[in-house]
Amino acid sequence: IGFEVDDEVITLPTSIPQYYVQSSAKDLISVFLQQYYQIFDSNNRKPLDAAYTQHALFSLTCNFPETGPGAKYTGIYASENRNLRRVRCSDRRNKLMVQGRAAIASVLSSLPHTTHDAASFTIDVSVVEAQLMVAVVSGVFRQVADHSPPIRFFSRSLTIVPEGTGFCIANEQLYITSATVEQIKRAFKEPAIAPVPTSPTAAVESP
Amino acid sequence: MAAETDRTSLTSACTAAESFTKLYYDFLDKMRHKLSKLYLENGKLVWNGNAVDGNNNIQKFYEDLPPSVHILNCLDSQPVREEAVGKQSTIQVTTAGFVTLKDRKYPFHQSFLITAKEDKWKVVSDVFRFQST
Numbered sequence: 001i002g003f004e005v006d007d008e009v010i011t012l013p014t015s016i017p018q019y020y021v022q023s024s025a026k027d028l029i030s031v032f033l034q035q036y037y038q039i040f041d042s043n044n045r046k047p048l049d050a051a052y053t054q055h056a057l058f059s060l061t062c063n064f065p066e067t068g069p070g071a072k073y074t075g076i077y078a079s080e081n082r083n084l085r086r087v088r089c090s091d092r093r094n095k096l097m098v099q100g101r102a103a104i105a106s107v108l109s110s111l112p113h114t115t116h117d118a119a120s121f122t123i124d125v126s127v128v129e130a131q132l133m134v135a136v137v138s139g140v141f142r143q144v145a146d147h148s149p150p151i152r153f154f155s156r157s158l159t160i161v162p163e164g165t166g167f168c169i170a171n172e173q174l175y176i177t178s179a180t181v182e183q184i185k186r187a188f189k190e191p192a193i194a195p196v197p198t199s200p201t202a203a204v205e206s207p
Numbered sequence: 208m209a210a211e212t213d214r215t216s217l218t219s220a221c222t223a224a225e226s227f228t229k230l231y232y233d234f235l236d237k238m239r240h241k242l243s244k245l246y247l248e249n250g251k252l253v254w255n256g257n258a259v260d261g262n263n264n265i266q267k268f269y270e271d272l273p274p275s276v277h278i279l280n281c282l283d284s285q286p287v288r289e290e291a292v293g294k295q296s297t298i299q300v301t302t303a304g305f306v307t308l309k310d311r312k313y314p315f316h317q318s319f320l321i322t323a324k325e326d327k328w329k330v331v332s333d334v335f336r337f338q339s340t
Contacts, residue, residue: 010273015340016256061281084282124253126332132291136318136334157318161291170288173301182339
């Protein structure tokens with residue numbers, strides 16, 4: 001004699017690539033990101049300082065295999081890695097917190113040149129209030145200079161505030177890791193969305 | 208203009224994130240019936256793009272998911288800047304790792320906005336994604 005057990009196949013809720021708590025945030029965030037990545041993927045990331053508030057915070061965490069092809073060209077990320085599970089010393093933790101728009105632009109400039117695959121992006125905007133928006137963006141990119149560029153995965157968690165006529169990032173956490181086999185297969189297969197023909201800093205300008 | 212973030216805020220954001228994630232993933236993996244206590248009453252979960260509103264609905268949503276085991280590889284935390292939240296103590300916490308749901312293992316990343324309410328940290332926003340969606 002057995003028991004009546006629930007043996008149903010588990011089905012998880014279907015993933016939806018984008019979520020906006022308010023539809024009005026959609027255009028704003030899309031334009032902000034398009035302009036941000038246009039500069040991020042260019043040869044000069046310095047103008048990105050205008051995308052951050054004066055005393056914005058930025059920190060990076062990363063997780064890569066220690067050997068094999070996925071471990072190549074990861075040193076530059078590893079040196080900025082503020083993973084609290086590894087970095088226990090409070091002085092070191094504080095040192096790895098990048099403060100201020102100039103310092104952030106300089107760290108971003110020190111990271112390898114990249115090309116992001118806009119078709120891979122997921123966007124979640126979970127909070128939209130007068131003074132603050134919370135957005136999480138993820139997707140894949142490759143490093144331009146490498147001969148056989150490994151595909152990487154990133155996720156950026158952003159707190160965005162209104163400033164002057166535009167919007168600025170007040171808090172940013174960037175996470176970088178290797179892409180999954182599935183992501184590598186799909187990466188850079190779909191054409192990217194055509195860039196918006198505006199000046200590259202219109203949405204990120206400071207007062 | 209708001210000042211730079213001081214050492215004390217940076218350190219307490221780290222301590223809070225360490226305690227919070229320990230509790231959160233313990234509840235999620237072993238005591239889902241307690242999860243609603245960690246969220247604001249009008250807290251929000253966005254799970255792979257699916258939005259769930261309110262702490263009771265969030266708990267119910269998680270209770271309907273298969274049993275999970277989360278393994279964290281990465282954790283980071285920042286005090287949210289004054290220009291966004293004024294004097295209200297708020298932290299932004301990110302995690303990444305692997306979650307096994309029933310018998311499949313997925314790499315995931317998660318991002319929380321957590322605010323102090325009557326001396327307790329409560330989740331305002333919880334954004335969860337599998338790495339490959």
